[in-house]
Amino acid sequence: MSDVKKNKPQTVKGRLVLKTFARTTKSESLGVYLETADGSFLIRPAGGNPFADNPLAELAGKYIEATGRKSDYVFFARSWREIPAPDA
Template structure:
């Protein structure tokens, strides 16, 4: 895991298609061109109402990245560009 600050836009997307974990979740389309599954430190991995409030907004978040998952511990949001 690596401490990271990322900027991007939050959206809903299908996560882990075809697996037992297949679900629609919240992702971050980062400004670096990558897509990260978005999680909140201490939040539910499958449905987090706090993260769902961010859908459609541009954010700057800090937290840990592990593979394609970004586990945020802090963020600031503004309307999407």
């Protein structure tokens, strides 16, 4: 896949859940995951400190629409908004 296509911003919809990340390692922590029809992946604000508290954790259990870029198993959200459950 070319770099242009890989770095193209995309919009995803799903439900935020809190799950253990990096289980059984020294990096084990509670991560914020976005569960979508295409799978589950970590989500955090683009440009944010990965070691700081994730502001999306406050929305756990809610549905959001987020725009950003996916890199491996992390979605870096530039913007997000809460949406009603049926629209997700």
